[in-house]
Amino acid sequence: MSDDSFRVALTDGLRHERVVEHRQPLDAIGAALDVVPAPTSDDEAVERFSGYQGVIYSHGHYRLHTFDELPELVGVIAPTVGVDHVDIEAATAAGVVVGNIPTFAxxxxxxxxxxxxxxxxxxxxxxxxxxxxxxxxxxxxxxxxxxxxxxxxxxxxxxxxxxxxxxxxxxxxxxxxxxxxxxxxxxxxxxxxxxxxxxxxxxxxxxxxxxxxxxxxxxxxxxxxxxxxxxxxxxxxxxxxxxxxxxxxxxxxxxxxxxxxxxxxxxxxxxxxxxxxxxxxxxxxxxxxTPHIGGSTSVSVHRVGQGSAEQMAWIAQGYWPRDTVNPEVEPRKPLRRRGYPERS
Incomplete structure (x- = not known):
């Protein structure tokens, strides 16, 4: 692994095992994937996400918003439909693109x-x-x-x-x-x-x-x-x-x-x-x-893993995530739209 490889922090907790299981898109481009404890405070967020260009951030009791203190961070993928655990306004102001997986369940x-x-x-x-x-x-x-x-x-x-x-x-x-x-x-x-x-x-x-x-x-x-x-x-x-x-x-x-x-x-x-x-x-x-079971089937939880790893790999390769929550953001790293190749 080269020192300049794209590094991704994956918070433990909700369905992180499925992301690890379906990490192949990240491995294929040489990106590093590390499982880190989910932060519960600003200080923990800065400590645990420093040095990472990507974060796959699941639901927790802490709302992620310390983007100004994470200058290397390019993108966040929420492996969920809702993104209320990420401060979208703060991410947009800091130039951090945020994506989610809205169709998994x-x-x-x-x-x-x-x-x-x-x-x-x-x-x-x-x-x-x-x-x-x-x-x-x-x-x-x-x-x-x-x-x-x-x-x-x-x-x-x-x-x-x-x-x-x-x-x-x-x-x-x-x-x-x-x-x-x-x-x-x-x-x-x-x-x-x-x-x-x-x-x-x-x-x-x-x-x-x-x-x-x-x-x-x-x-x-x-x-x-x-x-x-x-x-x-x-x-x-x-x-x-x-x-x-x-x-x-x-x-x-x-x-x-x-x-x-x-x-x-x-x-x-x-x-x-x-x-x-x-x-x-x-x-x-x-x-x-029911205790928030809406998205919990053996099919849907694997879709979370597949979609999260895939969309973070898109960001690592310089593409916008397919489902961008803040499309108005001016990203820290130039991103291009993924599309069909030109035919000669």
Whole structure:
């Protein structure tokens, strides 16, 4: 290994083993890959990432932002869909390009959303609670649970209509469910092609039987779904969240569920992760939940490893990553677009 080889730091923790397993694109160009402990502070970030041109940085409790103190750093790859663990504004100001792997678990996360939707609409947690308390005959628990829903008579509102939201729309329409969406960045003709009607934000919450949240987490979307929007929902409606926990005001959601302002919720993400046995939301009888499993299948986790190693190898070779989070950045190292070769 030459002294001037491209050096990559890979933080340990979430799925780093899959990156190591699929490191071949980096090995093929002579790049070094070192697994380092995930930092928990500014000082640790500077200490552990100094001397590296690339960082593959997974989720943790520390938000990476010390780019000015890492002058050799060219690019960061987040082996995730969301990039809230990287300060994109700071990276852009410092000339550090940031990429992610946004498609590794689109279908898998939509599958998880559908599981939560079906469980919430059919009131599965409530039915199981009744069964556990001794009401085990159909006649007993049926009469104790109000308004067991039916997908065929329901309207689902998608809050956000990106990759995962679109995949959810395809799934629920197979059940005969009407789809509406609040998606101000999507054109009406584009939504129409998906069988989805665009509506205003308040209409989405007021008209639907199911509200499914599919937004990226940014400072602007923190507690986007708050007590005010929850109050607009039907008392028979369910809220679903497979995006990021802090997009929904969790305390307000707990209050709405406890008071009967809404009937049910299905959640895969939480404001504080991982959830603990004391997390209020998971202890409610009208909540179906999973511990952030949306992207966790044997297929998708290998895609993370393959995509992260491949995209960091692109940066090492002087190319923009395929999925660039901050395309407006002026990179410290000149980068070119990868494309088809010219034909003579």
């Amino acid at each position: 689109t279908e898998q996360t939509a599958d998880t959303a559908l599981y939560l939707i079906l469980g919430a609409v059919r009131r599965i947690p409530r039915i199981l609670t009744e069964w556990e308390t001794g009401h085990r005959n159909i006649a007993e628990w049926e009469r104790r649970i109000d308004h067991i829903g039916d997908m065929r008579a329901s309207t689902l509102a998608l809050i956000g209509l990106g990759r995962i939201g679109r995949a959810v729309a395809v799934r629920v329409q197979a059940f005969g469910t009407r789809c509406i969406a609040y998606a101000p960045t999507v054109s009406p003709w584009e939504a129409q092609g998906l069988g989805v009607e665009l509506v205003g934000l308040h209409e989405a919450f007021e008209q639907s039987d199911i509200v499914s949240v599919h937004l990226p987490y940014t400072p602007r979307t923190h507690h986007f779904v708050d007590a005010g929007l929850l109050a607009r929902m039907k008392p028979t409606a369910a809220l679903i969240n497979v995006s990021r926990g802090p997009i929904v005001d969790e305390a307000a959601l707990v209050s709405a569920l406890e008071s009967g302002a809404i009937a049910a919720a299905g959640v895969d993400v939480f404001e504080s992760e991982p959830p603990t046995p004391d997390t209020p939301l998971i202890n409610l009888p009208n909540v179906i939940w």
